[in-house]
Amino acid sequence: MRSIRPEPVIPDADIWTSLFHDLSDDDRALPALVDGTTGDVMTYGELVGRAEAFAGALAAMGIRPGDVVGLHCPNVPAFAVAFHGILRAGATATTLNALYTPHEIEVQLRASGAVAHVTVSPLAPQSIAAAHAVGIADDRIVVLDGLDGHPSLAALLSAGHAAPDVTIDPATHVAVMPYSSGTTGKPKGVMLSHRNLVANVAQCEPIIRVERGERVLAVLPFFHIYGMTVLLNLALRVRATLVTMPRFDLAEFLRVIQDHRVTFAFIAPPIAVALAKHPLVDEYDLSALRTVFSGAAPLDEQLGHRVADRLDLEMLQGYGMTELSPVSHAFIRGEGATTPLGSVGTVVGGTEDRIVDIESGDAIEPPEHDGLSASGELWVRGPQVMLGYLDDPEATAHTLRDDGFLRTGDLASYDADGNVHIVDRLKELIKHKGYQVAPAELEALLLTHPDVADAAVIGVRTDDGDEDPKAFVVSAPGADQDAEALMAWVAERVAPYKKVRHVAYVEAIPKSASGKILRKDLKAAE
Structure with a gap:
């Protein structure tokens, strides 16, 4: 599907020139970066x-x-x-x-x-x-x-x-x-x-709508493409002020938002879990915060609404990957209430997306009415698509098609308005008795349980070569650790093949700096 959003004007310039060529005397006096510490x-x-x-x-x-x-x-x-x-x-x-x-x-x-x-x-x-x-x-x-x-x-x-x-x-x-x-x-x-970087800033600017002079929290790492483009380059392009944090600590995160009167925060879903559930949040004045944008991993709809309701702000979501510089889909700031929070929005300007059946290779169309389409692999084509992988023509050929579409490796569905709903990574799907089980779906469900502070799900091999869903759970403060009761609770809410069949209680869920669950670390510990 071709984006219905306006085609961005992409300057024929390097990223430095694109960001700073029109820096005025007034701009020069504005704060660009504030050390939050x-x-x-x-x-x-x-x-x-x-x-x-x-x-x-x-x-x-x-x-x-x-x-x-x-x-x-x-x-x-x-x-x-x-x-x-x-x-x-x-x-x-x-x-x-x-x-x-x-x-x-x-x-x-x-x-x-x-x-x-x-x-x-x-x-x-x-x-x-x-x-x-x-x-x-x-x-x-x-x-x-x-x-x-x-x-x-x-x-x-x-x-x-x-x-x-x-x-x-x-x-x-x-x-x-x-x-x-x-x-x-x-x-x-x-x-x-x-050009990839310049294009993605031009695509994001009219959608994410960071404002001149706005205080933007920079806790997501600049070394990751999300922080590099959506925080560092986009914020500098519009002359916003980035308030930096070298690492995430919840109390410090809340203090920086409060003391620096941060209005826009870019986060990953693990931070959303803390904002929705942790009692420490109530001890800080976060009234300046107007918008929170989640990326780097799928955000559950209920979790997003809990953050929005608790903090009285607009909750947005987007989708991307390093190979896309990174943004291909995003909510429009100011219009978040019109987009289902379980989706990542529609494709950004100047970009096409396609959802492809993983068995037949046929394109999947959005449904005519309510509900979601069948799921398939999400493909993206646009000026933000990478040049390729360094010294790896085989991996490049696998990911980049001759027609310019990039295969994301993510399983997704459309709704009737063309919003894309991410199901999970294709390589992380659990195959149980021939059925596909998405770990992200079970994780989102587990996070709604009052005794669960955090959770991750992987597939574990059974003696007959099948896979069972196994949950790793961080207990909420003061909660009982009752694996059987938790598995029964999940079983009441999912189809039989999706049931969690093993639970392990852990101190913390391993995650990357960008907020993605490190399932390989959980599997390595099995």
């Missing part, structure tokens, strides 16, 4: 000046257009300086998860061909060890907040090198290379061009 403010003028000086310092190190630079840093204002400095120099940023081990960092730096690396002192032990392992010398390992033997941000800025003159083709030059497992297999370098 310390309260330190960086204006737009300071951000642009520092990023250009950082680009000049990289060029003085010998970094040239097309070189890959690693960036291993939590959400602090200096991340934006380094990230946009790398892009301004014409280099490619490969962003790394702040929780990575030395081995994981080494694997990504080696695979991406990084020739320099940027980090911060709290992450330096693992980061520097990994950089050394791939042959990056100390004078090319920047520790932003300073560490003996390595260039610091302050030292690089004080050197006063002018930003280089670079000429690139926005359509083909790789701006960023985050790593993603894609629809299947081990993490792969996702090559996103400047």
Whole structure:
């Protein structure tokens, strides 16, 4: 289905030029980033000046257009300086998860061909060890907040090198290379061009509607494509103020919203669970918060309404993936009440989607009236679709079709208005007695139980080679742990083949920094 939303105007420019070419004197005085922990403010003028000086310092190190630079840093204002400095120099940023081990960092730096690396002192032990392992010398390992033997941000800025003159083709030059497992297999370098990033900002701007001067909470990591595009680039494009948090802690999250009068928060579903259920929420003044946008994983409809009702705000949802830069579907801010919260909305402007039967390959159409269509794999085509996977033509060919459609690997359905409802990842579906069971559906149901604070579901192999749904449950404070009663409660609410057949109580559900349940960790523990 072709989007019914207006076709976006996509500038033929690199992301730096697209974001900052029209920066006015008034813009320069606006706060661009506020450190939510310390309260330190960086204006737009300071951000642009520092990023250009950082680009000049990289060029003085010998970094040239097309070189890959690693960036291993939590959400602090200096991340934006380094990230946009790398892009301004014409280099490619490969962003790394702040929780990575030395081995994981080494694997990504080696695979991406990084020739320099940027980090911060709290992450330096693992980061520097990994950089050394791939042959990056100390004078090319920047520790932003300073560490003996390595260039610091302050030292690089004080050197006063002018930003280089670079000429690139926005359509083909790789701006960023985050790593993603894609629809299947081990993490792969996702090559996103400047045009991919510019296009997705242009597509999101009229839909997500972040406003000039608005205070936007940046707790979702900038190293992840969700935080990179929807937070960092979109907010900077419209001259909003990003209030950064280096990690999620519920009390600190609530304090930052309260003290900084945050009006717009981008979250993942695990944070929505806390906002809906945790008693600590009532101890803070969150009255400035007008909009919460959930992404990175499916948000259950009932959970979304509980957050909206408890905090008296507009709850929105969107869908995307790293390979889509990332947004392909989203609610329109201000019109959230007209879109079913169990969906991710309709396709963004300039984009087509298609839901395809996984057996026949036939396209599935929206139903004429109420209800949902049959489910199938969601495909997307548009200017935000990646160039491909680095050095992996086989995986690229599997994911990117010759006609330009990207196979998302997600199972989805349409409603009559063309809103897409995500069922689950195809690779995570549980096959029980020949039936498909979506873990996300059971997780959403479990979260409605008053004794459940959090939950995850996986398939576990039985002796006869079948799969049973197994739930891992975090108990609500003071709740009884009665696995049999919980399984009986679920059984009353689902078809027989969907019943949870095993329950394990755990301290916490393992999740990625972007909020996705790490089912592989749960399976590995079996």
